[in-house]
Amino acid sequence: MSPRRLALASALLALTLTSTAFAQGLVPTDFFNAPIDSSAPSAIEANTLTFDSVNNIITASGDVVLSQSGYTLTGQNLVYNRATGNLKFVGDVTILDPSGNLAEMVDLDVTGGMKQAFINSLTITSYDGARITADSVDYDAALRTLMERATYAPCGDCIDDAGRRIGWSVNASRITYDAEDGSVALEQPTLSILGIPVAWLPYLWLPDTSANTVANVRTPIYDYSEKTGHTLVVPYAAYSSRWTDIILTPTFMSRQGFLLGAEWLQRFDNGSFQIKASGLYQFDQSAFSFTEAQRDWRGAVQTSGEFTPIDDWTVGWSYVAFTDAAYLPDYRLTTAKSSVNQVYATHLTDDTFFDVRLQQFNLLGDVTAASQGQQGKALPVVRFEHVEELGPDAGRVEISGRLLGVHRDLDSQTTVNGVPYRFGYAGNKQHLSLQAGLQRQWIGAGGFVATPYLGGRGDIAYYDGTSAALPGATTLWSATPIAAMDVRFPMAANDGSTVHLIEPIGQLVYRGSNTTAVGITNDDAQSFVFDDTNLFSYNRFSGGDRQETGLRANVGGRYQANFADGGYFEVIAGQSFQLAGSNAFAAADPAQTGVGAGMSATASYAVLGAYASFTEGLTLGGKLQVDTATPQITRTGLGVGYSKAGYAATVDYGFLAANASVGTLKDQHEIGGTITIPVAEYWSLSSNASWDLAGNSWLQVGGGVTYDDGYLVIGANANRTGPTHSSPDATTVTATFRIKAPAGLNLGYQGAVPLTLPGF
Secondary structure (H helix, E strand, O other): OOHHHHHHHHHHHHHHHOOOOOOOOOOOOOOOOOOOOOOOOEEEEOOEEEEEOOOOEEEEEEEEEEEEOOEEEEEEEEEEEOOOOEEEEEEEEEEEOOOOOEEEEEEEEEOHHHHHHHHHHOOEEOOOOOEEOOOOOOHHHHHHHHHHOEEEOOOOOOEOOOOOEOOEEEEEOEEEEOOOOOOEEEEOOEEEEOOEEEEEOOEEEEOOOOHHHHHOOOOOEEEEEOOOEEEEEOOEEEEEOOOEEEEEEEEEEOOOEEEEEEEEEEEEOOEEEEEEEEEEEOOOHHHOOOHHHOOOEEEEEEEEEEEOOOOOEEEEEEEEEEOOOOHHHHOOOOOOOEEEEEEEEEEEOOOEEEEEEEEEEEEOOOOOOOHHHHOOEEEEEEEEEEEEEOOOOOOEEEEEEEEEEEEEOOOEEEEEOOEEEEEEOOEEEEEEEEEEEEEOOEEOHHHOEEEEEEEEEEEEEEEOOOOOOOOOOEEEEEEEEEEEEEEEOOEEEEOOOEEEEEEEEEEEEEEOOOOOOOOOOOOOOOOOOOOOOOOOOOOOOOOOOOOOOEEEEEEEEEEEEEEOOOOEEEEEEEEEEEEEOOOHHHOOOOOOOOOOOOOOOOEOOEEEEEEEEOOOOEEEEEEEEEEOOOOEEEEEEEEEEEEEOOEEEEEEEEEEOOEHHHOEOOOEEEEEEEEEEEEEOOEEEEEEEEEEOOOOEEEEEEEEEEEEOOOEEEEEEEEEEOOOOOOOOOEEEEEEEEEOOOOOOOOOOOOEOOOOOOOO
16 A cells, blocks of 8 residues: 555544544545444455354354444455454454545554454353353353353244254354354264264254254164165264265164265365265175176265366266175165266256256166167267247247167067067167257237147257168158147136136147158157147157157147135136048157057047046046047046145055056056054154055055154055055055254344354
């Protein structure tokens, strides 16, 4: 700072903080001369407040604001030396006086009324009612007492209206709350459940105290399965900080011995990565029927990460390597049926989406290493979408593109009751598709709505012919003009208590191509069920390797009633008709996509979806698919749910008619239900059962008991599967322990400073 600026700053400081007389002359009469009343209300704000007991220094840091009597001082660090009594802003400081005059300087000694305002804001009210300020000789001892008694408890005193202990709390030698990012650091925390201390850690850092974060805190787990026996998992945080977590997970099993897991989580300002490893020496290999699981040593290594290097871009990866594909599900380390090794980059804005990935897919379970070669690798898969609004009444342009490269070592195929399914071919395939269209909505008299669409799609595909099941290398070029019209006429009526909406819907969709297998091989469009959710779709295939063709009409409607008490009833129903051109759903597909789905004939199956809630807590839903040519019900799903005052129940029914063309030789009927009944305050009993009606055999039965006071969940459940279940004749017993924080963090403090020690 120049000598002249320093002199001015010193003069301003004297005028501001000591309330000296104002010198007349060229300086305005209201220039930093308003007196400061030390008894006037004051306020201090900062991100953190730290007490250094060794050097006897209190530091307020991060956006510090000190105000009184119309004066406002701002800076980044305000340091109070209790030994010398000096209070000083360190670094850049600004002073705003009551008249709006502003001064800027570097470093500032605070005296007089402003100093007293700061000291008064650092007040501790002790348990006997005494008030101790920062310049009192007892401040140090009182502060240490608070540090020893620092507590976080989302349930407050954790005692309900009947005087019972509930919930959980954490006592720590120090709890530091960072107001900037909401994180909480706990030194030597002790977790108490229902008032009883149950666990201790040297350190714990939480990114925030939201319900999701608290629920993800690692807690002990008890489990039982026939393959592993009685299992106890005891997670331990070996090291934890704002940036790093190292967690050890020793697992003890009565049948398989000791499994050790370790996890390293590293956080950065713009992302994080995670590395997990686990393994064991198996005591009893005979517990597993899968050949590759019958080995001494089993284990896996997993890693994932995600970063936002620049705005609107996300990059990341995930990878897993294992001794055998059954290891992770066998030891309950995942419930997934597959895993994806990938690297990716994604760009997302309000009108543009771009994503590129390299992916390898692995099945999990009793899958041999040789069979993994049947899984395709996406090398690469690139997707692009952009929407351009053309302005009022001008519509919008939609542009999309996709590049899919697939490599597969072996043909992927199976047979179901004599019906062959071929899911992929050995070799290399590339498929590029581009689509663009213009869409505009017209609203006419009486609410009539017409939405025309005009566009086109182009495809280029190549397959190198490695598989002996195909005739050889193939290249395909395809162009598909697309035109569609969606018309709707919503009609509403109100009888005073209920609002009714009737909406007839009609669509004409023309796709001017006879080529449905635009990808040559079908690698990404292998699932299809015709129902109310895709009744009014222009292209119903789930991926880009297949497309609809010809001229098709979709006809139906929607009825909705909204009741005064909040209830509702909605029905969507309709049918689709192939009017001209090739019917894509009648074309042969080695993956059997669309076979038996009700779209291969000129007139499709009729579909209906119904959803309702007539009273609080009760919901109903159902789907129906009918072959109108027979007529015959081909698929049905019904569900009822109820939840109120601690009582809960669900009933689900599913039916699938026999269809030899897809290998379903018998009708499939299944019904299942769950029920939960409160038996005491916070306690409930639950049970579940499923029955195979067609096979006249039970699928699953189970039950459990749960304690839930809103902050703490403890439970135990047991399940047994039946002979026709996908995992037949298996018994599992699971214990649940989970803490919750419904209200998030609520640290108390005196004044406006988010203090690092609760209890102020």
